[in-house]
Amino acid sequence: xxxxxxxxxxxxxxxxxxxxxxxxxxxxxxxxxxxxxxxxxxxxxxxxxxxxxxxxxxxxxxxxxxxxxxxxxxxxxxxxxxxxxxxxxxxxxxxxxxxxxxxxxxxxxxxxxx
Amino acid sequence: xxxxxxxxxxxxxxxxxxxxxxxxxxxxxxxxxxxxxxxxxxxxxxxxxxxxxxxxxxxxxxxxxxxxxxxxxxxxxxxxxxxxxxxxxxxxxxxxxxxxxxxxxxxxxxxxxx
Numbered sequence: 735x736x737x738x739x740x741x742x743x744x745x746x747x748x749x750x751x752x753x754x755x756x757x758x759x760x761x762x763x764x765x766x767x768x769x770x771x772x773x774x775x776x777x778x779x780x781x782x783x784x785x786x787x788x789x790x791x792x793x794x795x796x797x798x799x800x801x802x803x804x805x806x807x808x809x810x811x812x813x814x815x816x817x818x819x820x821x822x823x824x825x826x827x828x829x830x831x832x833x834x835x836x837x838x839x840x841x842x843x844x845x846x847x848x
Numbered sequence: 849x850x851x852x853x854x855x856x857x858x859x860x861x862x863x864x865x866x867x868x869x870x871x872x873x874x875x876x877x878x879x880x881x882x883x884x885x886x887x888x889x890x891x892x893x894x895x896x897x898x899x900x901x902x903x904x905x906x907x908x909x910x911x912x913x914x915x916x917x918x919x920x921x922x923x924x925x926x927x928x929x930x931x932x933x934x935x936x937x938x939x940x941x942x943x944x945x946x947x948x949x950x951x952x953x954x955x956x957x958x959x960x961x962x
Contacts, residue, residue, distance in 0.1 A: 777938050832944060
């Protein structure tokens with residue numbers, strides 16, 4: 735019940751394409767769903783996050799879609815660029831993350847070809 | 849310049865030695881966290897602390913110890929009891945805003961034990 739399953743493990747798209755990364759969770763108590771971007775040898779950076787009271791959130795070229803009934807959420811990257819090549823992690827937490835209990839997916843390595 | 853610093857960036861130790869990883873933040877965040885990252889894996893929580901002089905075990909606390917004597921500092925000791933200590937260690941901090949605790953990560957320390 736504590737797992738967050740992320741897919742695909744790796745993804746290759748052409749510049750300008752729209753990569754989509756999916757995550758599924760089991761615990762219906764989760765109420766905070768952030769996405770992180772990590773470049774090799776660096777710490778993860780918070781990209782965008784969503785609460786279950788909305789079905790979609792956009793920040794720049796990044797969009798989270800959230801399906802509460804299916805217990806799934808996904809990250810879309812519009813007009814992808816080679817600089818977006820990184821590993822992306824989804825995560826989920828109860829109580830807005832107040833108790834340090836962020837559960838991470840295993841990551842998706844994205845490669846955007848020029 | 850606000851942020852989270854971790855030192856050193858690379859650390860090498862012999863098996864059987866304890867080693868302490870440093871984490872400092874000047875963001876005035878109340879909560880701090882330690883994660884471990886292994887290749888192809890998500891981040892796994894080792895310990896977290898919500899206030900000074902208090903901390904809780906995460907999912908993989910065995911073989912690790914922490915202290916929180918100051919708000920800005922949360923050092924992690926990897927003891928000789930940790931069976932597979934070679935990994936990338938990430939420190940994070942957070943503060944609650946509108947019921948959400950966004951976690952921000954430091955640059956990480958790569959520990960190699962031989």
